[in-house]
Amino acid sequence: MPSDIAVYGLGVMGRNIALNLANHGMTVSVYNRTASTTEAFVADLPADSGIMPTYSLGELCDSLARPRVVFLMATAGRVVDLIIESLLPLLDAGDVLIDGGNSYFKDTQRRWQSLADKGIHYLGMGISGGEEGARRGPSIMPGGDAAAWPLVREHFERIAAKADDGQPCCRWIGEGGAGHYVKMIHNGIEYGDMQLIAEAWQLMRDGLGMPATAIADTFAAWNDGVLRSYLIGITADILRVTDADGSLRVDHILDSAGQKGTGRWTAVDALETGVPLTLIAEAVYARMLSSLKEERVALAARLGGRQPVAAADQAAMLQAIHDALYAAKIVSYTQGFLQMRTAAAAYDWQLDYANIALVWRAGCIIRSRFLDDIAQAYERDATLPALPFDDFFADALRGAQAGWREAVAFGIRSGIPTPALSAALSFYDGYRSADLPANLIQAQRDYFGAHTYQRTDRAAQQHWHTRWTDDRQEVAVDD
Numbered sequence: 483m484p485s486d487i488a489v490y491g492l493g494v495m496g497r498n499i500a501l502n503l504a505n506h507g508m509t510v511s512v513y514n515r516t517a518s519t520t521e522a523f524v525a526d527l528p529a530d531s532g533i534m535p536t537y538s539l540g541e542l543c544d545s546l547a548r549p550r551v552v553f554l555m556a557t558a559g560r561v562v563d564l565i566i567e568s569l570l571p572l573l574d575a576g577d578v579l580i581d582g583g584n585s586y587f588k589d590t591q592r593r594w595q596s597l598a599d600k601g602i603h604y605l606g607m608g609i610s611g612g613e614e615g616a617r618r619g620p621s622i623m624p625g626g627d628a629a630a631w632p633l634v635r636e637h638f639e640r641i642a643a644k645a646d647d648g649q650p651c652c653r654w655i656g657e658g659g660a661g662h663y664v665k666m667i668h669n670g671i672e673y674g675d676m677q678l679i680a681e682a683w684q685l686m687r688d689g690l691g692m693p694a695t696a697i698a699d700t701f702a703a704w705n706d707g708v709l710r711s712y713l714i715g716i717t718a719d720i721l722r723v724t725d726a727d728g729s730l731r732v733d734h735i736l737d738s739a740g741q742k743g744t745g746r747w748t749a750v751d752a753l754e755t756g757v758p759l760t761l762i763a764e765a766v767y768a769r770m771l772s773s774l775k776e777e778r779v780a781l782a783a784r785l786g787g788r789q790p791v792a793a794a795d796q797a798a799m800l801q802a803i804h805d806a807l808y809a810a811k812i813v814s815y816t817q818g819f820l821q822m823r824t825a826a827a828a829y830d831w832q833l834d835y836a837n838i839a840l841v842w843r844a845g846c847i848i849r850s851r852f853l854d855d856i857a858q859a860y861e862r863d864a865t866l867p868a869l870p871f872d873d874f875f876a877d878a879l880r881g882a883q884a885g886w887r888e889a890v891a892f893g894i895r896s897g898i899p900t901p902a903l904s905a906a907l908s909f910y911d912g913y914r915s916a917d918l919p920a921n922l923i924q925a926q927r928d929y930f931g932a933h934t935y936q937r938t939d940r941a942a943q944q945h946w947h948t949r950w951t952d953d954r955q956e957v958a959v960d961d
């Protein structure tokens with residue numbers, strides 16, 4: 483019997499997606515460039531697993547029902563192009579090719595356009611949730627050729643994670659590279675969430691001097707409230723794992739964070755599109771700074787490390803750290819959704835922000851209760867400029883800001899770096915400032931470069947220049 487779908491690439495994600503598809507009643511042909519990987523994968527499977535091994539691309543494509551559906555799970559980059567080139571001669575117009583890897587959205591945009599010319603339906607599908615998600619239910623962000631989505635929608639809705647209301651965390655995102663773009667934003671937000679949690683942990687550990695068990699209990703307690711999320715939950719778990727000698731496992735882990743690059747893509751895209759994505763960018767920089775381990779050790783000896791200061795009231799400071807974490811998280815998601823809004827305009831995508839928040843409620847790494855609040859805000863107003871314009875989030879920010887300031891000030895006084903918590907607070911103060919000192923910058927630019935400026939008391943479209951080093955006369959300048 484012909485297979486419903488093929489999975490090309492049996493790495494961690496590919497083989498778990500294949501098993502998930504088969505567990506949901508689909509017949510799945512599988513292929514891996516290294517045949518022994520395919521052999522090892524199927525060796526342990528029962529005869530009725532629904533998984534069909536294939537050992538050539540011809541065998542893979544011949545095994546499929548028509549129109550063919552081929553799901554690629556390969557490392558982002560040139561590899562994906564090479565795989566597509568090798569499959570093209572074996573595919574027919576109307577077939578569906580899906581890239582489920584973490585591809586860069588501009589690559590997906592290019593592939594989608596190129597394959598459309600050949601009559602091949604191309605989908606760039608963001609998949610989040612790691613190995614566990616792939617096996618048991620990921621969050622799925624499909625984009626690309628809208629005509630193809632009805633052909634495969636049921637496959638992916640069945641394997642997707644289900645939110646508490648039973649809805650699959652799999653919804654159409656948009657044309658072209660939109661699915662991979664939203665996955666990229668997810669990863670940027672993931673970096674921000676992880677950095678915020680790490681800063682809160684250090685404030686408790688090095689600022690308040692709390693033992694790991696007390697910190698783990700604190701994160702576990704926070705996980706019952708507005709901060710409930712997968713990342714907060716795993717943090718509480720991580721802080722309870724000890725070595726045989728009773729020492730905390732995480733204390734033995736080298737404090738140098740890796741990054742495959744998706745967070746960096748997000749920050750670079752924000753700079754290119756003019757979005758003040760300050761928190762996520764700081765989270766990327768924090769990983770880069772952490773990688774300078776030898777220099778940090780040398781400078782700690784030369785410049786002296788932290789100078790912990792006692793918190794007047796530990797319980798109050800704990801609440802302040804909680805509030806800072808929550809408020810900064812609101813800022814991070816504010817910035818992430820601002821970036822998606824900017825991209826939607828630039829690429830003519832009709833992004834549904836409530837939908838995107840709903841897709842992230844389960845299965846993905848940033849899954850949290852918080853996403854229900856975001857979905858509700860965009861359901862109240864689909865044209866919401868940004869989260870702080872919604873009363874729920876405006877009230878949450880106002881209510882948290884006193885503690886937020888206390889926690890950041892405590893970190894500053896203690897010599898504890900809080901790049902994400904601090905950047906978020908500066909963004910908050912800047913975003914709600916009717917007047918910023920950018921007028922002085924405009925005057926400086928006009929002083930040395932005659933770059934002109936607008937005046938608040940005259941028509942906006944008129945630009946002006948002052949002869950600052952001459953007679954200080956102001957003259958109108960037409961573009």
Ligand code: 6PG
Nearest residue numbers: 610611612669741742743744847
């Ligand atoms: C997910 C994750 C995943 C990511 C890894 C490594 O949504 O399942 O975001 O896609 O690639 O977690 O990410 P970094 O190496 O960039 O931290």
